[in-house]
Amino acid sequence: MIPFNKPYLTGKETLYIEDAVKSGKISGNGKYTKLCQDFFEKEFGFKKTLLTTSCTDALEMAAILINIKEGDEVIMPSYTFVSTANAFVLRGAKIIFADSRKDHPNIDETKIEALITSKTKAIVPVHYAGVACNMDVIMDLATKYNLFVIEDAAQAIDSYFIGKDGIKKPLGSIGHLAAFSFHETKNIISGEGGMLAINDEQFIHRAEIIWEKGTNRSSFFRGEVDKYGWVDIGSSFLPSEIISAFLWAQLENLEKIQNKRKEHWNNYFLKLVNWAKENDVSLPEVPSFATNNAHMFYLVCKNLDQRTALIEHLKQNDIWAVFHYISLHKSPFYEQKHDGRILPETDRFTDTLLRLPMFFELDTEIIIQSILKSKI
Secondary structure, rough: OEEEOOOOOOOOOHHHHHHHHHHHOOOOOOHHHHHHHHHHHHOOOOEEEEEEEEHHHHHHHHHOOOOOOOEEEEEEOOHHHHHHHHHHOOOOOOEEOOOEOOOOOOEEEOOOHHOOOOEEEOOOEEOHHHHOOOOOHHHHHHHHHEEEEEEEEEOOOEEEEEOOOOOOEEEEOOEEEEEEEEOOOOOOOOOOOOOEEEEOHHHHHHHHHEEEEEEOHHHHHHOOOOOEEEEEOOOEEEHHHHHHHHHHHHHOHHHHHHHHHHHHHHHHHHHHHHHHHHHOOOOOOOOOEEOOOOOOOEEEEHHHHHHHHHHHHHHOOEEEEEEEEHHHHHHOOOOOOOOOOOOOOHHHHHEEEEEOOOOOOOOOHHHHHOOOOOOO
């Protein structure tokens, strides 16, 4: 069977893990943590980065950093993973869900302003499939209403937003804070793993404290204080050196991995474009202000029945294709807390979006030929 995902190993992961173990420093914030964090700061221009054990942890750190409290409202898309919302719900926030764009699962930026109230604290755009939300509009709203912007860039490594000024900006570098994922389904992986990117300098010092369980331990190791202690809230967000060593082997091969994934994405698109038109299926759209990091290739079927039929056809041909998010505003946990607005585009993507296999060692031709033979 062709799986939906298969982790790609560069060949140096276990060598670096062994090196970390032999160094005697495996608890985190050592050689490989610093290598990874320096890479992101130099390559993408983030002011400060902190590796975390997951993207969820990075989002939770962001919620703490902007002092989310009971009664605050946070605007985000309903078509996203539960972690995007959970991080803020844990601090007491009310989630205000926005609909998706008609042409893309990303948040519809034209619907945000009407949702802003005196209780709104932050906007959390999610760069679905590594494709940028319209960050010019979102940042203008944040400035106008004095809001924080936290980019959920879980899928968005090495992808960019092209602003109205013509400047190409890495996703995760635009909002005040951003969260990345290195889960095994992402382009660059460490099994589980994530990163908080900090673009507003006011958060850097406190972020290190929260990262280190609420202590000023990082300042102590830099010789800035003569002892460290409990100075704020925090948790165990810092990953071990074993995770960081694995991640470093991946980052060394970022360009190679990205080139291969883009090759797969382009082949899917070129070979399926006519079939899609004939069957009333939509292929992914990349807006003019965005780039494509080939995190995901998906189809948007004309209805739920068509998607179900295509999934079954592929399954019979030993190909594992899967749907994606279920609308969070209709989830068992949040349905009664939602304000009752209908979010038609979100629900449409919930019923019709189908993800095709995407990984480094994939042979897309087998999947393409199977789809072309389907009767849906």
